[in-house]
Amino acid sequence: MSSITVWFIRCAMIYFLLAIVLGIHMSITGPVYPYMPIHVHFNLLGWMTMMVYGVAYHILPRFSGRPLYSEALSVWQLWLANIGLIGMAIGWWVRTMYGSPIVLFVSAVLESVAVVFFVINMFKTIKAAPAPPAPPAPPKPAGK
Secondary structure, three states: OOHHHHHHHHHHHHHHHHHHHHHHHHHHHOOOOOHHHHHHHHHHHHHHHHHHHHHHHHHHHHHHOOOOOOHHHHHHHHHHHHHHHHHHHHHHHHHHHHOOOHHHHHHHHHHHHHHHHHHHHHHHHHOOOOOOOOOOOOOOOOOO
């Protein structure tokens, strides 16, 4: 596996554990805001989406028969996705404590840019390969 695949899968596992810990905490204390949206984002953007990114970076280039379009874009995506998600978790807390949505908004924008980077990288990786040349026509039988 490529290092970017491994890093996305590692991050997915960490967010899965964090989501489980928050879920257990909420099962004891009740769905206290801001823990609910943090729990949801760790599950959906952390666990599920990071896993999808990792698996996609592993299988889509192989299925398309093409190398990954841009390793650098995938690294930027990894950083932006993680900074955005952690920032969103902090942003939900800041919004609850102080009423300011700025941290949450900026983090959501970073997360969105990471998604755009992924889509660009995948579209350029999986674009249709040119059709193979047509086989030569069989020779015509002699005398006809």
